[in-house]
Amino acid sequence: MTALPIVTGCCAILHEVQSKVKNFSRIFSSLPKGNPSKIISMDCIFCKIVSGEIPAQKLYEDESCIAFSDIHPQAPVHLLVIPRKHIASLAEARADDAVLLGQLVAAATKLAAQQNLAKGFRIVMNTGPDGGQTVDHLHLHLLGGRTMHWPPG
Numbered sequence: 001m002t003a004l005p006i007v008t009g010c011c012a013i014l015h016e017v018q019s020k021v022k023n024f025s026r027i028f029s030s031l032p033k034g035n036p037s038k039i040i041s042m043d044c045i046f047c048k049i050v051s052g053e054i055p056a057q058k059l060y061e062d063e064s065c066i067a068f069s070d071i072h073p074q075a076p077v078h079l080l081v082i083p084r085k086h087i088a089s090l091a092e093a094r095a096d097d098a099v100l101l102g103q104l105v106a107a108a109t110k111l112a113a114q115q116n117l118a119k120g121f122r123i124v125m126n127t128g129p130d131g132g133q134t135v136d137h138l139h140l141h142l143l144g145g146r147t148m149h150w151p152p153g
């Protein structure tokens, strides 16, 4: 009966993953409930990049997000990480999007390592007009390859 320890081990891992996802979701539980975001927005540039209608230099993709080079780079490394589904901004994210938001950050961290940004990098999510957001599809900027300044403009 060697199968039992394997099954027990799998259950323990599953339990740990479930509890991590639960904790993560709890952190974001203050976000509004329900999900007003659409899967796709017809007039959204980034939705068109997701569908392939507009070309982009893709560096990463998985089932939930894609990353590509910014068309107007502000640093030697300037990538955008976006969810495949259309969420207009971080202000529109809902509790259901908690895992997705974590996946975007995890993808950016992975890309930072791939881009040799061991000396550091900056992640930015411009949100709304005062936040400097110009494309209304939630995205995360990964900037690196030079010393960043503070405060930002």
Ligand code: 5GP
Residues within 6 Å of the ligand: 045, 054, 056, 057, 068, 069, 070, 071, 072, 073, 080, 125, 126, 132, 133, 134, 135, 136
């Ligand atoms: P935001 O200003 O909304 O924080 O960032 C939007 C970013 O998208 C800007 O840095 C801008 O250069 C980039 N961007 C806008 N249109 C395109 C495009 O068609 N392709 C790519 N790769 N980047 C774009």
Ligand code: ZN
Residues within 6 Å of the ligand: 040, 041, 044, 045, 046, 047, 048, 085, 086, 087, 136, 137
């Ligand atoms: Zn979109």
